[in-house]
Amino acid sequence: MYKTIVVHVDDSPGFDARMRAAAQLAASDGAHLIGTAATGMSFAAFAMLTGSMPVMPGDEFDELRATANASLERFAERARQLGVASMEGRMVEDEGRTALLLQSRYADLVVVSQDGPDASGMRGLPQYLALHGPRPVLSVPAIYLGEPIADSIVVGWDGSVPALRAIDGALPLLASARTVRLALINPERETGLHGDDPGADMGLYLARHGVPVDVLVERTESPAGEALLRIAHDNQAGLLVTGAFGHSRYRELVLGGVTRILLERARLPVLFAH
Known part of the structure; x- marks a missing residue:
């Protein structure tokens, strides 16, 4: 079971969708939900950046802290509305990816928004966390409205180590699925x-x-990512589970591999691991 879930907190359009998903999973296992908001950089980095400017680094950095804390207040209010029993907010004075990567070490699952034009200036966040972090990552599209995640699940299996790690990371959900x-x-x-x-x-x-x-077993001329999305749609799946970067990173970048297709086009939550 998932007992600690980290969810990315900010003021982007995808916030509510990822909160719905995180709250649903937390409720199903009685998990503790940690909302993580970042200032965007450390104070040391900010002071260095503004050292030649006629401003006081402390005053300017306080604004970044205030913005992160306001996002955490929104997180706490939304979590209560969604019935989360155990939660806390954490403000991290660092770049967003680094903050989430650190918090992921002490959680069972990390919940972020699907990659896209509204990804809060952090394009590639789901794949970055899956590639560099120790935990599975749940990527949630902005159109997600709270449909059941663990009722019907499609697992993409290609025999690779990333796919195996994704399956192991999703076992609590797979075992409870219909x-x-x-x-x-x-x-x-x-x-x-x-x-x-x-x-x-x-x-x-x-x-x-x-x-x-x-x-x-599906035999098709379509790209594997498109085939998985079609299977998920045909089976009315609430979750797709798959490995991240199953091929070389060069092939993912140039040919637009499975991971890229799923992260950009999926209309349902996708659980990744590497």
Whole structure:
């Protein structure tokens, strides 16, 4: 079960969607919810930046603190409205990515907004935390309105270590789901990762954990990310689970790999891990 969940707090348009998701997961497991807001830089960095300017660094930096604290007050009020029983807000005097990366070390899950034009100036935040952090990351689209997350789940399985870590990170949700589809896209292209019967061993692994899993093999000419999104839509899934950066980072950047497609186009929460 998830017992500590960190949620990114700011004043961006995606805040309410990620709060709904974080609150739902916290309520299901009785988890402690930590809202993390960052000033955007440390005081030392700010003082260095403004050292040649006719301003007092302390006064200007107090404004950054005040903005972060105002976001935390909004977090506390929204968490109470959503019925979160155990929560706290933390203001970190640092850059946002660094703040969340630090907090993730002491949590079971990190909840952030889906990448996009309204990503608070921190484009690439979900993949950054998944790549550099120790915990799974839940990416929530701004259109999310609180639909059940752990009722129907689709898991993208390509035999990779990132996918395995994503599955392990999602086990509390998978074990409580009504249906779980283990989706393999063109598994014959990765024969060395799947064995003689693609999906069978992972299906048994999940079943032993009490997961109600069905194996679904999809053969398609479409990119794997688009195929996973179609499967999630067809099965009315509330969550998609997949590894991050399953291929080389160069291929992800140049060819627009699975991770990039899911982070930019998914209309449901996606749990990533690397």
